[in-house]
Amino acid sequence: MIDPSAPGFWSDLFQVLLIGTGQTLYMVGVALLVTIIVGLPLGILLVGTEKGGLFSAPFGSRRAGVVINRILDFVVNLGRSVPFIILMIAVIPFTRLIVGTFIGSTAAIVPLSLVAIPFFARMVEIAIKEVEPGLSEAADSLGATSWQIVRKVLVPEALPSILLGLATTVTSIINFSAMVGTVAGGGLGDVAFRYGYQRYSTIHMVAVIIVIYLIVQALAALAAWGARRLQRQNS
Amino acid sequence: MIAITDVTKTFGRADRRVTALDNVSLAVERGEIFGVAGQSGAGKSTLIRTVNLLERPDSGSIEVDGRVLTSLGAAELRSARRGIGMIFQHFNLLTSRTVQGNVELALEIVGVDVRERRRRAAEILDLVGLSSKACVYPGQLSGGQKQRVGIARALAAKPSVLLSDEATSALDPETTRSILALLKTINSELGLTVLLITHEMDVVKTICDSAALLEGGRVTETGNLVDLIRTPGSRLARDLFPLGEVHTPAGHTVVDITFSGGLADRPVIAQLARVHGLDVSILGAAVETIGGNQAGRTRLALPGARDDIDRALADLRGQGLLVEVVGGADA
Numbered sequence: 001m002i003d004p005s006a007p008g009f010w011s012d013l014f015q016v017l018l019i020g021t022g023q024t025l026y027m028v029g030v031a032l033l034v035t036i037i038v039g040l041p042l043g044i045l046l047v048g049t050e051k052g053g054l055f056s057a058p059f060g061s062r063r064a065g066v067v068i069n070r071i072l073d074f075v076v077n078l079g080r081s082v083p084f085i086i087l088m089i090a091v092i093p094f095t096r097l098i099v100g101t102f103i104g105s106t107a108a109i110v111p112l113s114l115v116a117i118p119f120f121a122r123m124v125e126i127a128i129k130e131v132e133p134g135l136s137e138a139a140d141s142l143g144a145t146s147w148q149i150v151r152k153v154l155v156p157e158a159l160p161s162i163l164l165g166l167a168t169t170v171t172s173i174i175n176f177s178a179m180v181g182t183v184a185g186g187g188l189g190d191v192a193f194r195y196g197y198q199r200y201s202t203i204h205m206v207a208v209i210i211v212i213y214l215i216v217q218a219l220a221a222l223a224a225w226g227a228r229r230l231q232r233q234n235s
Numbered sequence: 236m237i238a239i240t241d242v243t244k245t246f247g248r249a250d251r252r253v254t255a256l257d258n259v260s261l262a263v264e265r266g267e268i269f270g271v272a273g274q275s276g277a278g279k280s281t282l283i284r285t286v287n288l289l290e291r292p293d294s295g296s297i298e299v300d301g302r303v304l305t306s307l308g309a310a311e312l313r314s315a316r317r318g319i320g321m322i323f324q325h326f327n328l329l330t331s332r333t334v335q336g337n338v339e340l341a342l343e344i345v346g347v348d349v350r351e352r353r354r355r356a357a358e359i360l361d362l363v364g365l366s367s368k369a370c371v372y373p374g375q376l377s378g379g380q381k382q383r384v385g386i387a388r389a390l391a392a393k394p395s396v397l398l399s400d401e402a403t404s405a406l407d408p409e410t411t412r413s414i415l416a417l418l419k420t421i422n423s424e425l426g427l428t429v430l431l432i433t434h435e436m437d438v439v440k441t442i443c444d445s446a447a448l449l450e451g452g453r454v455t456e457t458g459n460l461v462d463l464i465r466t467p468g469s470r471l472a473r474d475l476f477p478l479g480e481v482h483t484p485a486g487h488t489v490v491d492i493t494f495s496g497g498l499a500d501r502p503v504i505a506q507l508a509r510v511h512g513l514d515v516s517i518l519g520a521a522v523e524t525i526g527g528n529q530a531g532r533t534r535l536a537l538p539g540a541r542d543d544i545d546r547a548l549a550d551l552r553g554q555g556l557l558v559e560v561v562g563g564a565d566a
């Protein structure tokens with residue numbers, strides 16, 4: 001039990017929150033970056049390798065396209081259906097391999113990315129499917145390569161939806177980052193667990209909730225603002 | 236310029252196969268505006284999409300500007316497509332780019348550098364009359380303006396052929412006229428060959444030099460418009476002169492007489508009355524400018540015995556007029 005009237009309580013709280021917020025932003029930020037880097041191409045490939053897609057027949061073989069599509073679809077579905085707490089434990093050997101340890105904020109980035117990538121890839125897939133097929137066709141008629149169609153048509157046109165998908169993704173990364181914190185250490189989840197739960201400090205608990213709420217709201221507002229800005233051009 | 240030879244295209248699996256194009260052959264001459272007309276589902280869109288191989292035919296060959304597209308590899312096909320512009324019924328403009336950005340897309344794809352892109356886009360936007368809208372997004376344009384952007388984008392890479400898939404079908408009549416006028420200007424000033432498809436005969440009448448009729452995936456008529464209107468029984472010609480249904484008054488024979496070229500000012504009715512003693516009634520008439528020439532079709536009801544009428548008609552035919560009996564005792 002921590003006594004709020006003890007000297008230095010508030011500055012301690014502030015200190016703890018600051019470190020926790022920093023760790024959370026670090027975990028979430030890097031995981032988000034990895035998620036975009038891997039999830040975006042994955043989503044594009046998911047659409048592209050479908051029947052009639054841009055990459056429906058890689059290396060001239062439709063067979064290869066079907067196989068790639070099936071594998072990606074399976075992996076994404078698997079990633080989305082395994083509960084995070086199980087995924088986090090299951091990938092410990094993999095985390096160790098990459099980071100060297102499975103404890104700490106840096107190690108937490110691995111499971112966080114792994115859970116967010118399939119989620120985001122589906123969002124990208126849906127966003128790209130919403131792009132009017134006539135637009136790709138127009139680019140095709142101008143002699144565009146598949147890569148040019150992806151870069152100049154599909155991604156820019158799907159960007160407002162992708163951005164909104166990203167907002168949902170980042171919210172769930174923050175959510176899972178708190179869970180990681182309780183197990184592997186670090187971040188606001190860790191603060192809530194160690195101070196709020198183990199040491200019964202309601203003030204810590206409330207403070208963590210407020211900070212997380214503010215972060216999520218700020219990011220969601222940012223994404224919505226960006227998407228609106230992009231979409232305003234359409235109407 | 237465009238040679239479509241024995242092209243067949245089917246959709247679907249064996250059990251539910253739709254033959255969209257059935258052994259179609261067409262030839263489009265350099266510098267002409269060629270219209271393909273036909274009912275909904277006739278295969279018009281499929282046909283024009285095979286020309287730049289957006290739709291690959293099951294069999295047959297496509298030749299554009301001396302290149303046999305159907306035998307090209309992927310990279311060569313892309314380079315050939317850059318010489319074939321295409322415009323669409325629903326414009327297909329990128330919402331993520333400004334008007335200028337949309338035009339520049341065509342040049343980016345070809346690999347033109349930034350400064351040259353700017354210059355060329357400005358030039359082409361000026362040609363289509365949209366210089367003032369360069370920095371506007373397509374969402375803020377009217378349908379006619381969007382189609383002008385579509386045309387600018389299609390022309391940016393300086394193609395020699397322009398394909399138009401129902402480019403005016405989503406536009407009101409006045410805007411349609413202005414877009415058609417623009418296509419005509421482009422055709423005569425840039426020497427572009429235009430292949431367009433439409434279900435509106437007005438479009439064919441207004442700007443085409445030649446036309447084909449597509450029915451159930453087959454070409455049933457094709458030729459120069461001036462020749463087509465002289466062809467007895469031509470469906471295209473009939474649609475060009477909208478005289479409507481034939482109503483035959485009792486005891487009459489109904490004939491359609493087509494005037495074209497130098498025959499437009501013949502005093503035919505006076506002649507039928509005076510020389511052949513026939514009491515002519517006029518049931519309908521249409522005058523059109525086709526292929527730059529005045530042409531007209533008059534529907535007449537002639538009373539009396541068939542023998543007398545046949546003699547009179549033979550006389551008119553002898554003068555080079557197209558005379559078709561469309562109603563009456565044994566029409």
Ligand SMILES: Nc1ncnc2c1ncn2[C@@H]1O[C@H](COP(=O)(O)OP(=O)(O)OP(=O)(O)O)[C@@H](O)[C@H]1O
Pocket residue numbers: 246247253254255273274275276277278279280281282434
């Ligand atoms: N991708 C496709 N898959 C299956 N069937 C198709 C496809 N495209 C066209 N068809 C069929 O081919 C036939 C010709 O279609 P097409 O779109 O070429 O007609 P159209 O003359 O352009 O008609 P409209 O004037 O309505 O546009 C139709 O029966 C249509 O259902």
Ligand SMILES: [Mg+2]
Pocket residue numbers: 279280281401
């Ligand atoms: Mg069509």
